[in-house]
Amino acid sequence: MKQNIILRKNSKNVNATIQLTGSKSECNRALVIEALSEGRVKVTNVSDAADAVLLAGILRSELSGVGGQNSEPTTQNSQLTTVNIGPAGTAMRFLTAYYAISGEEVILTGSERMKQRPIGILVDALCALGANIDYEEQDGYPPLNIKGGFEQKTDLISIQGNISSQYITALLLIAARLPNGLKLQIEGELTSRPYVEMTLSMLQQAGIQHQWEDNIISIAPQEFAETSIWVEPDWSAASYWYAIAALSDEAELFLPGLTSYSLQGDSVIGEIMANFGITSQFKDGGVYLKKEPKPIVRKVFDMIKCPDLAQTVVVVCAALGHEATFTGLETLKIKETDRIAALQNELGKMGVKLIEKGLVYKLDCREKFIPQKMKIATYEDHRMAMAFAPLALIIPELEVEEAQVVEKSYPAFWTDLEKAGFEVEAP
Ligand SMILES: O=C(O)C1=C[C@@H](OP(=O)(O)O)[C@@H](O)[C@H](O)C1
Numbered sequence: 507m508k509q510n511i512i513l514r515k516n517s518k519n520v521n522a523t524i525q526l527t528g529s530k531s532e533c534n535r536a537l538v539i540e541a542l543s544e545g546r547v548k549v550t551n552v553s554d555a556a557d558a559v560l561l562a563g564i565l566r567s568e569l570s571g572v573g574g575q576n577s578e579p580t581t582q583n584s585q586l587t588t589v590n591i592g593p594a595g596t597a598m599r600f601l602t603a604y605y606a607i608s609g610e611e612v613i614l615t616g617s618e619r620m621k622q623r624p625i626g627i628l629v630d631a632l633c634a635l636g637a638n639i640d641y642e643e644q645d646g647y648p649p650l651n652i653k654g655g656f657e658q659k660t661d662l663i664s665i666q667g668n669i670s671s672q673y674i675t676a677l678l679l680i681a682a683r684l685p686n687g688l689k690l691q692i693e694g695e696l697t698s699r700p701y702v703e704m705t706l707s708m709l710q711q712a713g714i715q716h717q718w719e720d721n722i723i724s725i726a727p728q729e730f731a732e733t734s735i736w737v738e739p740d741w742s743a744a745s746y747w748y749a750i751a752a753l754s755d756e757a758e759l760f761l762p763g764l765t766s767y768s769l770q771g772d773s774v775i776g777e778i779m780a781n782f783g784i785t786s787q788f789k790d791g792g793v794y795l796k797k798e799p800k801p802i803v804r805k806v807f808d809m810i811k812c813p814d815l816a817q818t819v820v821v822v823c824a825a826l827g828h829e830a831t832f833t834g835l836e837t838l839k840i841k842e843t844d845r846i847a848a849l850q851n852e853l854g855k856m857g858v859k860l861i862e863k864g865l866v867y868k869l870d871c872r873e874k875f876i877p878q879k880m881k882i883a884t885y886e887d888h889r890m891a892m893a894f895a896p897l898a899l900i901i902p903e904l905e906v907e908e909a910q911v912v913e914k915s916y917p918a919f920w921t922d923l924e925k926a927g928f929e930v931e932a933p
């Protein structure tokens with residue numbers, strides 16, 4: 507279903523309790539751990555995010571011995587199983603490592619955009635370890651033909667750290683199941699570092715120990731523990747509620763289940779949004795957000811540890827006319843869309859420029875205006891839809907194209923906005 511929606515919000519006050527679904531990142535790791543543990547580890551609070559539901563469908567049908575042959579994303583011709591993970595980047599990367607050691611031969615593919623998202627660094631690392639993987643179309647990109655017959659050639663692998671942390675996570679997830687374990691040497695800067703820490707913490711919850719010394723992470727061959735992993739609510743999803751609070755006159759929001767000790771690096775949104783007068787109070791098993799207006803002084807935001815928050819924070823700054831500078835946006839061009847170009851196009855509709863100067867991006871709000879109506883294109887990117895939606899607090903009629911994109915990580919987003927007093931209508 508492709509559907510545009512129109513958002514309106516009569517008052518600038520927001521008061522609601524919103525139960526967010528489970529973290530897509532945590533859930534995707536937990537599902538791979540569950541599958542690799544052959545059922546010793548159980549996942550609870552599985553996310554509603556479409557990417558996680560898809561991955562659960564694939565991996566849980568494998569667990570039950572069906573081999574996924576009749577499930578939706580998995581099709582079988584005479585010899586080969588094809589697994590299609592659509593737009594799910596983490597699932598693509600994690601399954602590449604998973605199938606590399608599983609012994610099955612599969613074609614692993616995804617959406618047209620997925621075929622433009624690089625995977626060569628991970629494939630090279632897996633092949634150096636002993637996997638047999640061929641490219642079906644373009645070298646360095648999905649679809650992949652992942653063959654059986656893994657024979658470990660080495661336990662020491664070097665990997666470039668600045669393109670995507672997902673390659674590193676994918677390798678760490680399978681490390682304990684490798685006959686000789688893994689020593690992973692990370693070369694250069696490590697982008698999205700909290701996601702690697704999340705992986706190691708979750709492996710630890712599942713009984714897998716590691717050492718991290720300088721730039722080498724080591725995991726010995728080990729058995730998974732008999733345990734369960736509870737998936738926390740999604741802090742990246744929470745960021746849109748912080749943005750709503752930041753653009754409101756008065757906001758009192760309660761997000762149950764979120765704690766200050768999260769595995770998710772995106773929990774830093776509380777600290778970021780404190781600059782915009784949003785307080786976070788952790789009590790009653792969740793977080794209360796409150797607007798306490800104050801002048802915005804922070805001028806520089808480094809997003810290298812939390813790239814998924816970039817669109818949220820850039821849009822809030824643009825809406826408030828706060829001419830901030832952003833760093834750490836290098837990975838945004840290879841996500842669901844080129845997020846830099848998408849931001850530039852859509853912010854341009856309100857006269858705001860996002861100017862690229864090498865690795866630094868500056869917002870120029872000198873020609874900013876607030877239109878009566880604005881139509882936002884979403885570029886098959888859930889975060890474009892959700893990051894721009896809070897603008898309905900300042901733009902009388904905000905149309906969001908292909909609003910179903912939110913399903914990737916937060917399917918209830920539009921109904922949650924209705925709960926908070928937004929009008930959500932078909933055009
Ligand atoms: O490991 C993960 O769950 C993720 C890592 C990040 O990707 P990169 O490491 O490619 O920046 C992030 O953007 C993505 O949404 C989820």
Ligand SMILES: C=C(OP(=O)(O)O)C(=O)O
Pocket residue numbers: 593594595596597814841842889915
């Ligand atoms: C980049 C993202 O996801 P993925 O890489 O898993 O497609 C995201 O959710 O913002």
